[in-house]
Amino acid sequence: MSLIHPSALVEPGAELAADVEVGPYCVIGAQVRIDAGTRLGPHVCVQGRTRIGRDNRIHAFCSIGGVPQDKKYAGEPTELEIGDGNTIREYCSFSLGTVQDGGITRVGSDNWIMAYVHVAHDCRVGDHTVLANCTQLAGHVHVGDWAILGGLTGVHQFVQIGAHAMTGVGSAVTQDVPPYVMLAGTPALPHGINAEGLKRRGFDAARIATLRDAYRTLYRRGLALDAALDALRALADANPASAADLARLIDFVAASRRGIVRP
Numbered sequence: 001m002s003l004i005h006p007s008a009l010v011e012p013g014a015e016l017a018a019d020v021e022v023g024p025y026c027v028i029g030a031q032v033r034i035d036a037g038t039r040l041g042p043h044v045c046v047q048g049r050t051r052i053g054r055d056n057r058i059h060a061f062c063s064i065g066g067v068p069q070d071k072k073y074a075g076e077p078t079e080l081e082i083g084d085g086n087t088i089r090e091y092c093s094f095s096l097g098t099v100q101d102g103g104i105t106r107v108g109s110d111n112w113i114m115a116y117v118h119v120a121h122d123c124r125v126g127d128h129t130v131l132a133n134c135t136q137l138a139g140h141v142h143v144g145d146w147a148i149l150g151g152l153t154g155v156h157q158f159v160q161i162g163a164h165a166m167t168g169v170g171s172a173v174t175q176d177v178p179p180y181v182m183l184a185g186t187p188a189l190p191h192g193i194n195a196e197g198l199k200r201r202g203f204d205a206a207r208i209a210t211l212r213d214a215y216r217t218l219y220r221r222g223l224a225l226d227a228a229l230d231a232l233r234a235l236a237d238a239n240p241a242s243a244a245d246l247a248r249l250i251d252f253v254a255a256s257r258r259g260i261v262r263p
Helices: 195-200 205-219 225-238 242-254
Strands: 049-053 063-066 079-082 093-095 104-107 183-185 190-191
Touching: 049 063, 063 079, 079 093, 093 104, 190 195, 190 205, 195 205, 205 225, 205 242, 225 242
Parallel strands: 049 079, 063 093, 079 104
Antiparallel strands: 183 190
């Protein structure tokens, strides 16, 4: 029996692995490529120059690879890439990139993306993230590995969210979020580190304690940003077992172009 439902429309030129499942009333464009093991629920629309990896589960009524919601877009051959093992729930929308930012939107692997999430043009979503219901990423947003964005989180364009960060429900994020930090509110403000998430990912008590010290250095000691970075470098020198964790934080803060979230 065919794995493509007879009511689905698959345009000539589309490349689908033999075991890809395409549900009722799906529409697959001519420039789409879908790798083995991926399943599309009913009414999924996949358009544009879109590449979807292996073993993804895309639920009903998703719009994948639509043109960017950007008035500068003029039909250029931009792209969307989705990795492997993602769960993408109902009514999500992922846009193609724009030539103003490399021409590609990327979603990594093993992400849990809940209903009504929007990933706009030129976003970069890492691996193992959780984007809860109605999370909205504006254009050019970067989300690091293992980040968790609570339901109804809105992220302003060009914002970067670091690895292992977490936002509370209804957060409005307008500046960069350093790795490990939890934040909430409108506008979103920091509220400690994501200690529970770090425990679940194998961080031991000593590493978490060092990251708590780093958070206090960055947010509680009243230091100017340059002085805080110097103090974080000294903390890394004194804690070689956590040097890589602290380097991730230091590099992110030093490279921030929008400025990090601070009270």
